[in-house]
Amino acid sequence: MQHYYSTLLDIPAALPLPKAILLDAFGTLFGVRGSVGHIYSEIASKYGVNCQPELLNKYFYTAFKNSPPCVFPGVPADEIAEREYQWWREINRQTFTAAGVITQFADFDRFFQELYRYFTTAAAWEVYPDVIPALTSWQRSPVQLGVLSNFDSRLYTVLQVLELDRYFSTVTISTAVSAAKPQPEIFTAALAKYQCTPASAWHIGDSFDDDYLGASRAGLTAIWLNRS
Structure with missing residues (x-):
């Protein structure tokens, strides 16, 4: 049935x-409040990088779809969080590279740290x-x-x-x-x-x-x- x-x-x-x-x-x-592309665009603009939300949304979902599963067999439990972080960093790197703006970041790692933390807040989501x-x-x-x-x-x-x-x-x-x-x-x-x-x-x-x-x-x- x-x-x-x-x-x-x-x-x-x-x-x-x-x-x-x-x-x-x-x-x-729950789902993303607004869209992934809008959040990426808004936070990136704080770092002097401007890109259309629709473009970032498109390239994000392409990178996400083409990524391997977020699983790490054999990795010790205390290393999982870092592996997750790096998994998402790579998806974001691919997203902004495909959008043609990755070189505009003076400090991509600093940007990504803020972005990653943002998705642990209630502001990013709607029930x-x-x-x-x-x-x-x-x-x-x-x-x-x-x-x-x-x-x-x-x-x-x-x-x-x-x-x-x-x-x-x-x-x-x-x-x-x-x-x-x-x-x-x-x-x-x-x-x-x-x-x-x-x-x-x-x-x-x-x-x-x-x-x-x-x-x-x-x-x-x-x-x-x-x-x-």
């Missing part, structure tokens, strides 16, 4: 609740209007809620500043388990925290390939949140 919905509130009450509901983060619980009502309703039931995301370690801070952390008993991210959606290992790692079988869990996310197909192949009830 296929489950496609445009908001979390559209998921019918008649669908039997599972033991655990795992939700994706970016694109499901979708259906999220709090849906989470509140589920929290009143016996179901357990968890986040399952390919986001990096900054997600813990983002959930806190957006006041979403109170709804979830676990957070599972790709860099912590050395596997990224749609790989089945990341779903297995999240379910293990609940001692829950795949058949007793939902996964809800906005990516058809990573969330819907990934969860389906891992044996969970997959729900595609197609907000567009």
Whole structure:
């Protein structure tokens, strides 16, 4: 059975609740306030670099799509944050290089440090209007809620500043388990925290390939949140 919905509130009450509901983060619980390109352009302008937001948005998503998964098998836990940082720095370097303005930076590293920190603040994000009502309703039931995301370690801070952390008993991210959606290992790692079988869990996310197909192949009830 296929489950496609445009908001979390559209998921019918008649669908039997599972033991655990795992939700994706970016694109499901919250999105970028404005656009990536607008944020990049605004912060870059503080460093004397001017570029059209639409152009930066285009090249960012191209670089992001072509990058390897943000996972680092075999890397010690205390080195993961630095690897994440460098992973995002390379995407940003490619973005501004493709836009033809990388040489305008007097100190690209200083710019990127500010940009990277900005995405840990509430100002960078907006919670979708259906999220709090849906989470509140589920929290009143016996179901357990968890986040399952390919986001990096900054997600813990983002959930806190957006006041979403109170709804979830676990957070599972790709860099912590050395596997990224749609790989089945990341779903297995999240379910293990609940001692829950795949058949007793939902996964809800906005990516058809990573969330819907990934969860389906891992044996969970997959729900595609197609907000567009």
